[in-house]
Amino acid sequence: MATGVWVLPDQLHQGQAALASLPPGRGPVLLLESDASLRERPHRQKLVLFWSAQRHFAAELKAAGHQVELIEAASAAEAVPAWVQRHGLDELRLMEPADRPARRAVEALDLPCRLVWLPDNHFLWSRDDFEGWAQGRRQLRMEFFYREGRRRFDVLLHNGEPLGGRWNFDSENRRPPAKGLQPPQPLLFSPDAITTAVIAKVERLAATTPLPGQAQPFGWAITRTQALAALDQFLHDRLDDFGPWQDVMVTGQPDLWHARLSPYLNLGLLRPDEVLRRLEATASERAVPLASLEGCIRQILGWREFTHGLYHHFGPDYPGRNALEAQQPLPAFLWSLGGSGMACVDTVLGELAASGYNHHIQRLMVLSNLALIAGWNPQATTAWFRAHYVDAHDWVMQTNVLGMGLWADGGRLASKPYAASGAYLKKMSTYCSGCRYDPKQRTGPRACPYTSLYWGFLDRHAERFRNHPRMALMVRQLERLSEADRSGVREACAALEWGPAPDARGPAEPSA
Numbered sequence: 118m119a120t121g122v123w124v125l126p127d128q129l130h131q132g133q134a135a136l137a138s139l140p141p142g143r144g145p146v147l148l149l150e151s152d153a154s155l156r157e158r159p160h161r162q163k164l165v166l167f168w169s170a171q172r173h174f175a176a177e178l179k180a181a182g183h184q185v186e187l188i189e190a191a192s193a194a195e196a197v198p199a200w201v202q203r204h205g206l207d208e209l210r211l212m213e214p215a216d217r218p219a220r221r222a223v224e225a226l227d228l229p230c231r232l233v234w235l236p237d238n239h240f241l242w243s244r245d246d247f248e249g250w251a252q253g254r255r256q257l258r259m260e261f262f263y264r265e266g267r268r269r270f271d272v273l274l275h276n277g278e279p280l281g282g283r284w285n286f287d288s289e290n291r292r293p294p295a296k297g298l299q300p301p302q303p304l305l306f307s308p309d310a311i312t313t314a315v316i317a318k319v320e321r322l323a324a325t326t327p328l329p330g331q332a333q334p335f336g337w338a339i340t341r342t343q344a345l346a347a348l349d350q351f352l353h354d355r356l357d358d359f360g361p362w363q364d365v366m367v368t369g370q371p372d373l374w375h376a377r378l379s380p381y382l383n384l385g386l387l388r389p390d391e392v393l394r395r396l397e398a399t400a401s402e403r404a405v406p407l408a409s410l411e412g413c414i415r416q417i418l419g420w421r422e423f424t425h426g427l428y429h430h431f432g433p434d435y436p437g438r439n440a441l442e443a444q445q446p447l448p449a450f451l452w453s454l455g456g457s458g459m460a461c462v463d464t465v466l467g468e469l470a471a472s473g474y475n476h477h478i479q480r481l482m483v484l485s486n487l488a489l490i491a492g493w494n495p496q497a498t499t500a501w502f503r504a505h506y507v508d509a510h511d512w513v514m515q516t517n518v519l520g521m522g523l524w525a526d527g528g529r530l531a532s533k534p535y536a537a538s539g540a541y542l543k544k545m546s547t548y549c550s551g552c553r554y555d556p557k558q559r560t561g562p563r564a565c566p567y568t569s570l571y572w573g574f575l576d577r578h579a580e581r582f583r584n585h586p587r588m589a590l591m592v593r594q595l596e597r598l599s600e601a602d603r604s605g606v607r608e609a610c611a612a613l614e615w616g617p618a619p620d621a622r623g624p625a626e627p628s629a
Contacts, residue, residue: 122139128212150187162335162472166339177340207230220234241422242266259423266418267284270393270418280411294545300358312335338380357405368547383510389417393418396413429512431526435520436519438519443493443495485535489523489536490573536574538567538568576595
């Protein structure tokens with residue numbers, strides 16, 4: 118029986134299940150560079166990263182003895198059935214994609230052979246194991262899942278107990294910015310001939326299909342060897358100070374001590390188990406602050422595995438949720454990646470335009486927070502995030518944006534909305550320095566939009582959150598305001614006439 122393998126763009130590891138099932142030389146292997154991805158209008162750096170990593174992976178597979186073909190095509194429907202027929206395949210094997218829309222797109226193809234799905238092995242928890250953990254639980258909370266993961270995979274334990282006597286050191290990892298922070302620069306990689314050719318292709322496409330962001334300078338890792346080098350640099354130069362400063366935001370310091378490893382984990386260039394073991398090995402070689410070590414491990418073994426499990430557990434209806442009935446269109450400055458007049462937003466969007474990346478607090482407390490309190494449509498907001506970030510995939514953005522950031526699922530993921538006023542940004546960032554707005558003011562010409570919108574958000578949803586265990590205190594603070602003050606807040610919110618972009622795009626499903 119003639120058998121082939123199709124490697125999807127976020128499965129770039131030789132140990133992935135479909136490749137592992139077919140030894141080199143035993144059948145053809147397909148990688149597809151499809152223009153259908155342009156439908157989402159992705160960030161230029163995201164396209165360069167995905168396509169260049171695929172091209173390098175194809176070369177790696179050829180060197181390992183695989184019969185590889187990388188096809189550039191308008192769509193999978195145009196290329197894949199013809200490839201299957203050309204090779205006379207009876208069976209086409211794929212590893213289960215992490216994203217539901219990708220599987221739907223593959224199954225919609227008119228293939229002249231049998232389609233065989235192999236279980237996804239790019240995560241520590243299988244989907245069946247996650248379902249077993251979730252079954253019968255009234256609430257699914259990350260902290261309890263994380264503790265079970267530590268036990269299951271024997272991470273940061275001594276005689277079955279957590280190192281340091283605590284499971285979680287998050288309280289020690291919330292320092293506000295200090296003067297003179299000088300983080301090491303992240304490891305960047307110069308484009309080789311393959312990446313340079315991809316950049317040129319993306320720039321040609323951008324001339325006819327508007328794509329956000331800048332393609333150059335491009336410094337992301339595009340091979341496993343480079344991704345491992347980026348991991349090494351984080352372990353040696355950045356891990357120790359990752360913990361205390363992971364929540365701060367500093368003008369001119371877009372990366373601070375963050376690892377920037379998420380694109381490589383999500384593409385398969387790095388595997389979560391090897392990153393965890395390297396973290397533990399580093400701590401055994403030298404004294405790494407436990408709060409930094411545990412905080413980093415919690416991001417991978419806790420949050421990443423948890424959100425992936427929830428994405429599949431919640432099912433296909435989850436992306437359509439809109440518990441807060443938010444319907445405002447996305448503003449023009451979001452599409453142009455700047456021009457809001459708010460120093461925090463324009464700083465974050467400018468960094469996004471340059472690299473296709475922001476760290477998690479910038480995403481949650483600047484952009485998602487603004488979308489939440491301004492009432493932007495959650496489906497359009499989630500689609501915007503998915504298109505603009507180099508580490509964005511459907512499974513990542515549905516849970517992180519729609520669930521945690523926008524509370525559109527009504528609390529199935531997060532126990533409370535992450536709504537914050539300008540006071541939070543003043544405390545945890547340097548962005549407010551020199552900004553034309555005052556975070557202390559909720560009304561008037563210098564009122565910070567975050568502060569006005571925060572109180573407006575509470576005003577709109579006071580009934581919903583009056584008895585909420587983690588929101589009731591904020592509602593009581595709102596109710597101490599006079600009716601004149603509350604009316605002033607409503608007027609201040611209404612005066613924020615950002616307006617939608619003339620070419621505002623609706624949400625688009627990712628393709629195979």
